[in-house]
Amino acid sequence: MTLQNLRDQIDSLDDQLLQLLNQRMNFVRQVGELKRSTNSIIYRPERERQILDRMNALNGGPLSESALEAIFLEIFAAARNMELPERVAFLGPEGSFTHQAAESRFGAVSAYMAQPTIRSVFESVETGRARFGVVPIENNQEGVVNETIDLLNEKNLMIAAEAEIAVHFTFATQTDNLADITHIYSKDIAFRQCSKFLNDSFDGLQAEMVPVESTSKAAKMAAQQPRTAAICSHIAAKLFGVPVLFDNIEDSNLNRTRFLLLAKDFRNEPSGRDKTTLIARLQNSNSPGVLAEFLQEFNARGINLTKIESRPLREGATFRYWFLLECEGHADDPALQEILNHHTADVKWLGSYVRVS
């Protein structure tokens, strides 16, 4: 076939895609009207997951699973925006890994609000300035983000969904010669995670490592100061126009960060592969057996606990703790219901949502 023939075929398929997408949007609009009349929630991650699973099972290729999901996530975001434009607050600045995580869920067409702190993301959602908030909760190399854990306890927001992204670092500079670089800007954690690259490349050179608040800020500074460099995300380097010298300079390519999508008054239906997050403030948690007995309630019902973090209660000069727990399953599952019913006074449910890995 000639190029023109092939392009004609593509045009005719695009015509059909457009028609089908608009037909889909007409049904979405009706769903939106139904939801408004019953005052129910627009974003249904478990329904979106179900659609993705069904599409992946049907997909015979050559479209890859990740390409298929990226396309559908944009369709969902466009659909939700038609039902009701959604504003998403995220831990900024623009180009941060949290921004990337937010976009991976809410697509390119949602309205994003970069926030300077994790607390201000929580507050944006609390006050209704944003419908959703996205914050990091843990990195698989560095552990949890305590500020997020503490705010989950302090505020009354729900976890609507989680997202995970692979963290890759880029070395960006306007200089061609590494020996000319006087300062390298990045976040302290990024210096740690790229230590092998830094040792190998700057051994014997004079460059000073300067920690700044965010990797995006590092990119911005490297854009303004010629003999400097930034260790940042690829999108931040592009955003600030700093040439990328090396990509993927992190020590471990298994480096992943997990993010939470927060909302007010949110409830997912069970999807069949859910995770539940709880906060436990057990009475006399320092007494022998209190914590063990509580954990045993999960074990006895065959519920797999996937995480437990202890955080200081900050009550007087004591060393006492509350706990953040995660387990497999949904709060509607009878076994988990039993536990929640036993603990109405000392356990807070933060949400049940689709598990990503």
Ligand SMILES: C=C(O[C@@H]1C=C(C(=O)O)C=C[C@H]1O)C(=O)O
């Ligand atoms: C249309 C709906 O609303 C949203 C959009 C979806 C879609 O585009 O398929 C799916 C789930 C919801 O996040 C729905 O709930 O079915």
